[in-house]
Amino acid sequence: MQPTPGISKDDKGFTLMLDTSIYCLEAIKKTAYKFANQTSIVIAPGADSSISVFFNFAGSYEKNDPEQVVADFCNELLDQDLREIVRKDTSALRNLIIAHAFSRTSLAAD
Amino acid sequence: MASVFKNVIDFLPSEVGYKLLPFRFIRLDADRYVVVNEVGEWLVLKRPDLESLVRKRLPQDTSLYYSLKSKHFVQDSDSNVAIDLLKLKVRTKRHRISDFTSLHMFVVTLRCNHSCQYCQVSRQSEDRAAFDMTIPIANKAIDFVFKSPAPTIKIEFQGGESLLNFYLIKHIVLEAKRRNIDERRNLAFVIATNLSTINDEILGFSREHDVFISTSLDGPADLHNSNRPNAGNNSYQVTIEGIKRARQMLGMDRVSALMTTTKAGLPRVTEIIDEYIRQDFNEIFLRALSPYGFAVKTKYFNDYDSQQWQEFYRNGLDYILEINKRGKFFVERYTALILQKMLTPYGNGFVNLQSPAGIGIAGIIYNYNGEVYPSDEARMKAEMGDKIFCMGNLLVDSYEDMMLSPALLNPLVESVAESVPMCEECAFLPYCGSDPDYHYATQLDFVGHKALSGFCSKNMAVFRYIIQKMEDDPDARKVLESWVQW
Numbered sequence: 009m010q011p012t013p014g015i016s017k018d019d020k021g022f023t024l025m026l027d028t029s030i031y032c033l034e035a036i037k038k039t040a041y042k043f044a045n046q047t048s049i050v051i052a053p054g055a056d057s058s059i060s061v062f063f064n065f066a067g068s069y070e071k072n073d074p075e076q077v078v079a080d081f082c083n084e085l086l087d088q089d090l091r092e093i094v095r096k097d098t099s100a101l102r103n104l105i106i107a108h109a110f111s112r113t114s115l116a117a118d
Numbered sequence: 119m120a121s122v123f124k125n126v127i128d129f130l131p132s133e134v135g136y137k138l139l140p141f142r143f144i145r146l147d148a149d150r151y152v153v154v155n156e157v158g159e160w161l162v163l164k165r166p167d168l169e170s171l172v173r174k175r176l177p178q179d180t181s182l183y184y185s186l187k188s189k190h191f192v193q194d195s196d197s198n199v200a201i202d203l204l205k206l207k208v209r210t211k212r213h214r215i216s217d218f219t220s221l222h223m224f225v226v227t228l229r230c231n232h233s234c235q236y237c238q239v240s241r242q243s244e245d246r247a248a249f250d251m252t253i254p255i256a257n258k259a260i261d262f263v264f265k266s267p268a269p270t271i272k273i274e275f276q277g278g279e280s281l282l283n284f285y286l287i288k289h290i291v292l293e294a295k296r297r298n299i300d301e302r303r304n305l306a307f308v309i310a311t312n313l314s315t316i317n318d319e320i321l322g323f324s325r326e327h328d329v330f331i332s333t334s335l336d337g338p339a340d341l342h343n344s345n346r347p348n349a350g351n352n353s354y355q356v357t358i359e360g361i362k363r364a365r366q367m368l369g370m371d372r373v374s375a376l377m378t379t380t381k382a383g384l385p386r387v388t389e390i391i392d393e394y395i396r397q398d399f400n401e402i403f404l405r406a407l408s409p410y411g412f413a414v415k416t417k418y419f420n421d422y423d424s425q426q427w428q429e430f431y432r433n434g435l436d437y438i439l440e441i442n443k444r445g446k447f448f449v450e451r452y453t454a455l456i457l458q459k460m461l462t463p464y465g466n467g468f469v470n471l472q473s474p475a476g477i478g479i480a481g482i483i484y485n486y487n488g489e490v491y492p493s494d495e496a497r498m499k500a501e502m503g504d505k506i507f508c509m510g511n512l513l514v515d516s517y518e519d520m521m522l523s524p525a526l527l528n529p530l531v532e533s534v535a536e537s538v539p540m541c542e543e544c545a546f547l548p549y550c551g552s553d554p555d556y557h558y559a560t561q562l563d564f565v566g567h568k569a570l571s572g573f574c575s576k577n578m579a580v581f582r583y584i585i586q587k588m589e590d591d592p593d594a595r596k597v598l599e600s601w602v603q604w
Contacts, residue, residue, distance in 0.1 A: 041539060044569040087145065090172050091543055094138060102140035105156060105201060106536075109208035 015078060022078050024061040025054060026085075035088035036061065039081060046077045135174060136187075136194040139204065143168060144545035152585055157207040158459050158548035159189040162589050210463045211548070214480070220268040220467060221481035223494060224259060224290060225276050226251045227283040228486050228501075232312055232353060234346045250283050251486040256290050258512035259484040264297055265517040270304040274332075276483075276494070281315045291327050308332050313360025314348065321367035331364045333357060335375040335397065337383055337390035345380050361397060375399060379406050384426055387434040391448075395441070401449035404434050406576060408495060408556070424572040428579040435583065442597040453584060454601040459549045460584070461602050469493060471551035471577075473535035478509070478526045488512040492526050495555035506558065529554035529564040540568040546581040 014025045026036060040049040040061065048064040063081070065074050143153040143163075151168045154160045163171065163182070170176045171191070176183050178194065186192050193200045214220075228249035251259075263271060273294060275287050291307055298305045307329040316331075324331065335357055336342040342354040350356075364373045375394070377383075383390060387404070394402045406427045431452075438450050455468045469476035478492030488511045491497040496507030507529070509520040520526070533552035535541040544550070556573045557566030568574040588595040 038539075038543065042569055044567055083145075087143075090169065091143070093172050094141065094143075095543075097138045098140040101201065102156065105140065105204050105208060108205040109212065 017074075020062075021065055022063040022074055024063070024078060024081070025058055026061060027058050029057045031085060031089055032092055033059070035085060035092050038091075039085045039088045042084060043077065043081055046072050046080075047074075136176075136178065136183075136192040138172070138174070139190050139193055139200055141191050142543060142545040142547065146582060146585060146589075150589075152545055152582075153186075153191060154545040154548060155190050156204055156548070157211050157463070160460065160545075160585065161185055161189060161191070162585065207463060211465050214465050214467055215474075217268045217270070219266040219479055219482050220270050221272050221274065221469065222259075222263045222266070223274045223276050223481065223483040224251065224256070225278070225483065225486045225497065226256075226280050226286045226290075228278040229282045230278040230312075231282070231314055232279065232346055232348045249278065249486055251286055251484075251488075253286065253289055255484075255486075255488045255512055256286055257293065258488065260290065260294055260297065262482075262484070262490070262512060262517055262520075263294065264301050264303075268303070270306075272306045272308060274308040274310060276310045278486075279312055279314065280309055281311045281320060284315075284320055288323060291323075291329065295327065306330065311360075312346070312348075312353065312357065313364065314353070314356050316360045316363060318367075321364060324364075324372075325368050329372075331368065331373045333361065333373070333375050334377070335361075335393065335399075336377050336380070337386060337393050341380075341383055341386060341390070344382060345378070358397065370398065374401075376403055377405060379404065379427060379430060384430050387430050388437050391434060391437055391441075395446070395448060400447060401451050401454075402434075402438075403451040404431050405452070408498075408559075424575040424579075427576060431580060432583055435587070439587070439591075439594045439597050442600075443593050447600070449601045452580070453598070454603075456549050456580065456584060457598055457602050461599065470553050470556075471549070473533065473541075473547070473551045474530050475533035475552040475554050477507075477529060477533075477554060478521065479530070484512065490515075490520050492529070493555050495559070499555065499559060507555070529558070532564045538565050538568070540574070544578075546578060549581055550577050 016023045016025075028036075036051060036059065040051060043049060047069050048066070050062040050064070052060050052062065054060045061081075063074065063078055065072060065077075139155065141153050141155045143151050146152045146162060150162050150164060152160055152162050153168065153171075167176070167182060171186065176186070176192075183192070187194070187200075190200045190204050229247075263273065273290065275290070277283075280287065287309060294305060294307075307327065308331070309324065309329055310332045313331075313333050323329070334346065336345045339354040342357065343351060346353045346357075348356065361373055361375070375397075377390060377394075391402055406424075435450055435453060438448055441448050455466055455471065458464065458466050459471070465472075467476070467480050469481045472480055476493075477496065481493060483491045483494050483497050485491060485497055485500070489497075489500065489505075490509045490512060491500060491507050492509060493507070499506070500508055507525050509515075509523045509525045515523075532538075533554050535547055535550065535552050538552070541547055541550070541552075552565075553573050554564035557571060558564055560572065561567065561570065566573075584598065588598055
């Protein structure tokens with residue numbers, strides 16, 4: 009079986025190399041945060057625009073299937089990337105909607 | 119002669135394409151995503167359609183596009199009303215916040231004649247009058263109740279076993295009703311009781327003053343007796359007889375029951391549901407244990423994890439849906455509360471599914487000793503020795519002091535889910551809420567790390583399951599829709 013490009017494995021865990029020209033750092037961090045119940049993650053800068061995401065499965069994470077967790081991480085990262093597009097496109101509108109929805113109530117200061 | 123019609127160009131789209139409106143999405147299962155707008159309207163999409171939607175490549179002449187447009191996920195040059203409609207819908211959905219505190223719980227005594235191992239209240243023995251609320255404290259609490267601007271006020275009597283201090287319950291009901299002649303609120307009363315001391319005097323008073331009865335029923339006799347032991351080892355029999363007696367005096371709709379899931383009950387969800395049907399209830403609330411009071415002290419809370427409760431819930435909901443499909447109307451109440459958020463323009467007052475959290479501003483509790491807490495769970499925490507949520511004492515502090523106290527405001531400010539990591543991007547946010555009590559009890563933090571949160575894991579599983587049912591089983595969808603009350 010061919011190794012997955014960008015993913016390497018050693019006796020300490022898995023390392024995923026990501027290019028920040030493809031995935032924004034915000035999406036990578038949000039994905040890492042979500043996996044706190046499955047693995048311990050360290051994000052570190054790499055060469056040029058790359059960063060490395062290191063997955064450690066020691067201790068209470070030992071029972072998890074590392075390959076499955078890394079695969080799920082990659083899928084979630086794609087989702088987070090898409091969410092970033094929606095967020096950038098709509099956050100101003102969301103603020104406007106919420107602000108107007110709560111305007112002229114005793115709940116918000118003028 | 120001038121034309122009465124507008125120029126043809128006025129009927130052409132002024133620009134091609136569409137704009138995205140705010141929405142969130144989450145994976146529903148291996149192939150599908152659920153997209154949810156700011157007010158909880160939702161659609162299920164395949165990944166390629168989601169990708170096309172976000173990258174604005176979705177063809178505008180498809181039924182999917184029209185569905186997305188009708189639910190305000192996109193806006194095009196045809197109409198610019200979507201944003202105004204969304205503002206109106208957000209305001210409608212959040213209307214209850216401005217009503218403020220409507221549920222007021224009085225711990226009229228901490229004494230109890232049962233010794234339930236999972237009890238979420240730290241009980242005291244029955245003969246210790248030092249744990250009864252006094253009339254001066256009750257009067258101060260009634261003052262507090264009517265300071266709330268809520269047009270609808272529910273006063274709920276809790277314990278211990280609340281009826282061990284029925285004298286005070288009578289006083290509170292009569293005094294609140296007297297004050298309400300001027301206040302003109304929609305006032306309701308509920309006695310939470312194990313029914314062991316119910317008698318004709320109590321029932322006669324309840325009938326005269328329209329007081330509801332809420333009791334505990336954990337399932338069949340052996341399970342109930344094991345969960346809720348009393349001196350005679352007959353708590354099931356006492357409860358069932360009490361329910362029958364109360365119904366005879368008050369009417370069927372005036373008596374309700376709640377169950378608590380213990381480890382012993384996990385494999386018995388169908389038996390528990392059958393017991394509720396056998397006792398002529400038309401609903402059940404499949405309720406997990408909370409990490410408070412004796413449930414923590416006796417390690418009961420750790421008896422099972424969120425995953426096990428989720429399986430219990432799924433099995434229970436499946437069973438209830440089949441019962442409904444066979445023609446019997448029977449509701450799972452937690453599902454119905456969530457469906458109200460999913461399928462109607464309105465929110466609901468369920469304290470644990472509010473953002474900001476419902477503590478203090480949806481419900482509040484007056485302890486027997488005058489201390490005020492923003493939730494029953496916070497009070498239980500205090501009984502275990504941690505008074506972090508204590509807002510003050512009715513005997514010395516004013517309404518304003520307590521409602522503006524850091525004990526309430528700090529967890530409230532932190533609990534706005536729209537600004538909480540993981541919650542802010544979660545598609546289920548419009549259905550969910552914050553539970554600072556739970557997260558403080560389990561993580562010593564009002565917000566908590568949601569990846570480690572049993573509250574989050576449980577609710578995400580419930581939301582997913584409900585949507586899957588509605589998407590994949592048309593008959594189940596009809597049943598679920600029938601549970602929603604407007």
